Amino acid sequence: MTKWWQKAVVYQVYPRSFQDSNGDGIGDLPGIIQRLPYIKKLGVDVIWLNPIYKTSNVDGGYDISDYQAINPDFGTMTDFKKLLAQAHQMGLKIMLDLVVNHSSSEHPWFIESRQSKDNPHRDFYIWRDPVNGHEPNNWGSFFSGPAWTYDTKTQQYYLHLFAKEQPDLNWANPQVRQAVFKMMNWWAKQGIDGFRMDVISLLSKPDGLPDGPQAPNAPYGDGGSLVANGKHEHEYLREMNQQVLSKYDWITVGETAGVTIDQAAKYANLDGNELNMVFQFEHMGLDNNRDPRLGKWSDQKATLTALRANLTKWQQKLANRAWNSLYWNNHDQPRVVSRFGNDSPQYRVLSAKMLATMLHCMQGTPYIYQGEELGMTNTHFATLDDVVDVEARNAYHELVDQEKIISGQKLLRYFDAKSRDNARTPMQWNDQKNAGFSSGKPWLQLNANYQQINAAAALADPNSIFYFYQQLIKLRHNLAVITDGDFQLVKDNDQDPAVFAYTRRNSDQQLLVICNFTDQTLERDYSLVPEAKLILQNYQGKMTTSLRPYEARVYLTD
Known part of the structure; x- marks a missing residue:
């Protein structure tokens, strides 16, 4: 159901x-x-x-x-x-x-946890003794730097897989x-x-x-x-x-x-x-x-x-x-x-x-x-001043300032492509x-x-x-095949470097979806039964036999 x-x-x-x-x-x-x-x-x-x-x-x-x-x-x-x-x-x-997975270090649970080793909330988080005067293990944070921060009051480290202000909760504690x-x-x-x-x-x-x-x-x-x-x-x-x-x-x-x-x-x-x-x-x-x-x-x-x-x-x-x-x-x-x-x-x-x-x-x-x-x-x-995201800023300080692995200009170019900002x-x-x-x-x-x-x-x-997304949403609401149909690539499409073509099929209907991922006009032959109806396309006007740049088509066969 x-x-x-x-x-x-x-x-x-x-x-x-x-x-x-x-x-x-x-x-x-x-x-x-x-x-x-x-x-x-x-x-x-x-x-x-x-x-x-x-x-x-x-x-x-x-x-x-x-x-x-x-x-x-x-x-x-x-x-x-x-x-x-x-x-x-x-x-x-x-x-x-x-x-x-974690809370803020300003959450009352953590404020209590760091008060003493025998605090009732101590085991709400993951604390460990130093190993040879250093972090308990070699884990790095997802946001750069070590995944451990030393707390001078209780002389132990706490685990944070993300920022040091995001201590991990101890889910082993019921x-x-x-x-x-x-x-x-x-x-x-x-x-x-x-x-x-x-x-x-x-x-x-x-x-x-x-x-x-x-x-x-x-x-x-x-x-x-x-x-x-x-x-x-x-x-x-x-x-x-x-x-x-x-x-x-x-x-x-x-x-x-x-x-x-x-x-x-x-x-x-x-x-x-x-x-x-x-x-x-x-x-x-x-x-x-x-x-x-x-x-x-x-x-x-x-x-x-x-x-x-x-x-x-x-x-x-x-x-x-x-x-x-x-x-x-x-x-x-x-x-x-x-x-x-x-x-x-x-x-x-x-x-x-x-x-x-x-x-x-x-x-x-x-x-x-x-x-x-x-x-x-x-x-x-x-410049780095334009960057707000903690992940990107930490990466800049580690990779550019500390490790000198990459130039600041090049990393900023990578931020243009991948930063969360x-x-x-x-x-x-x-x-x-x-x-x-x-x-x-x-x-x-x-x-x-x-x-x-x-x-x-x-x-x-x-x-x-906007209105194209509106059409897609209506199709999902109205066509059961989008919800329950099986998924198959069109024959020989698995190695095509330019076109993604697949079908969705249930007992009543079949969809054929064709997407050109390039800025080139391409020739492709996808066999369509005579009853196939074009129900969605991203170009206006008359269809052509060729696939135009970034063209998308959806055909329905009842």
Whole structure:
């Protein structure tokens, strides 16, 4: 039986950058309320809100200092309840971001934990003695530097896989789990419709916390590979499901770095005893740097051959086992049209529509990141002063200032391609002051192209990317084959360097989806039965026998 979230489309809102209502340069909850009609017009079903909780603001809200209070920058609990009520009145659901691998170092639990070794909250976090006067193991933080910080008061180190202000919670402690489940049930009583779960695959740490594998010349070991999908991970999530998730008709998705197909099938199994679906990141790593010291920092492009092979694997090997989430970008990833398409004035609109077509016709629940439906692009960082993201700034200090592996100019060019700030530039509503985002100075500089790329222009243009996304969402709602059809590549397409062509088929219908990933006109012969009907295309006017640059077509056979 099809679940409601399998036919749904999710719209992700990064509150800080969506809409400012009071002129302080920071997006807020009243601003989101103001824009609910826009989101409803797009046709989506669910709004995913990035963290709105009280925070220390070290990592964009992913360092939570109070799980049951609203970040004052965003408003009040009264504002949230108003947002929830108005969204529900419009038929929109609200999914919150749950961050429980770690908290803020300013959370009362951690403040208590660091008071003494025998404090009742000491074991809410992971503390270890020094080893030979140094960190307990060689693990590096995902945000550069060591994953351990020394606390002089108790003369021990605490673990933080991310920033030092984000200490990891100790999920091996049953009291931690019960405290988290109690908090989640409290949010359920407020009326929310689900959780997106941040780095949820990192909860179970390996016994003994051994050293991680260390690449030649790398300053730290890879602790993440040891932590991801640990041996107690599914035990913890099944307990969460029993005590919280199974009680509600929610949408749940887990961010699962390093997950394999078989592991994803456990997290998102169709029996429903853990989560509905997961975010996997394999296709997000196809354009990483070949130099392991630089990790994700690169400006190279992924090949279509690699991209198609990866997405096809997830479509076919999860079929009838678990459910896919479908996404191109989010608050941590650069803009899709700049990354996988062509953001030049000539091809931006065409390639954005092509990429949307390719993804939304696959099996899974699609996620649209704010501005994606406008074809917003990556921005430009002239100097380090333009960069706000803690991950990028830490990388600059480590790779340029300390290790001297790369020049500052070259790393800034890589930031143009991969920095998280690309996704976080303010939403471009119109061509007026500050793109209509705020009457004050925005917290992060706007993309300079907002006068050409904005929501007002898109809504005034019947051929805009916005209305194309609207069509795709309607197709998903109305065509069962997009939800339940099997996925197959067109014969011999697996090695085509330029075109991605696949079918979706159930007992009643077949879709043929054809996407040209290049700026070239191509000749391809895909045999179509006479009854095949063209139901979607990204070019206007008469069809041609050739595939034009970045052309996308969808055919339906009943």
